[in-house]
Amino acid sequence: MKLWHGGRRLHWPVEIRPASADRAQAGPGFYLTNRYERACQYSRGGGTTYIVDFKKDITLSSDVSIPVDEVLRFMDGVSRIPNRKALRKDLEFNIITGDRHKEIIAEHVINLFVNHDACRGKAYVELAEFMTEQGADASIQRISAREEWLVVHNPRVVSNIAPVRAADVNLEERELPLPSEFLADKALTPGM
Template sequence: MIKMWHGSKRWTGVPEIRQSKRGKAEAGPGIYLTTSQQRARSYARGGGCLVHFELDPKTKFAHEVQLDPADALQFLECVRLSNRQLLEKDVAYETNEPGKLRETICAETLITLMINTNNSHGRTGKDFCDYLVARGVQAGFHRAYGNEDWIVVHDTSIIKSSRKVYADQLENYARNYPEVKEQLAQCQQMELPTQEAALGR
């Protein structure tokens, strides 16, 4: 499993994607997770809590998914947007080749465009998250600071467990987890013996 931390001022019920306020979706819409316990603790200050997450290692990340620009533009027509003309132009045309229509657009690029035009928060951000999930984009990946990685969960089905961790339980958990890439490599190595056993090797 991919192991991550989340810090929250309040945490109740099961994980769900909620509308975020302006300035609170700097990496796109979703649930923000970090490999750094210290970072998570900073978001939990003032009576908040730490939440430990385990995610499906087969998660499909935004940088792995190509989208149809025409389909993306159709979605954009249905939601309220800031900087609509700029956004639609950047979705339709290649960045480095003005006037050339895109054949595909990477989901990660589309998320970046939505962030840069201030469209990743509020109801539009939530609708965009639903759009991504419907196209098979389950999460975004971001290198934050130093060796710290962030995962932004778009699709809550990838969450295999989430539990509050109290001060007297912290010794049972890693303070910081390895980079996401390293965790994924470890998961693949653990799968090989199981696969070989299934094949009778």
């Protein structure tokens, strides 16, 4: 799978850096899109457009359940979480009760942090690390019928990053396959 990224400070290996709440609308991580034009918008003002390749299967946050006790331990370990009490209350409301223990989908944890304006600064980086530890490599954010963002929490799934000049982008590369289509195809293909 290849996707686009536009920005100013991209280094190899990829590193998740603190972000302000207005730059974390889809949760913590490294943001990629299937649309070249969107990447160009984010590269304006002296930035660069990059093509990004992945080296392994990607587990989405929507496919990972986390024991609530683990989430609460994580929250207690992060020193500065805005709206901590309201976040904790909503977390308890969103619990899935199973036969053995209470769990919550990783994607829901991310949404709770974003919705409570708690996904910023140090908590942004720590939430990405926590998602990676729990096995959630990335999340998909649908922007429109023809655009999705892949928000990579686990930078180790990236195998290569290459800057691309506008003159080198052909018509077929301007709109790459949606991440959800690629990941669905990969799940259905034996041996991949």
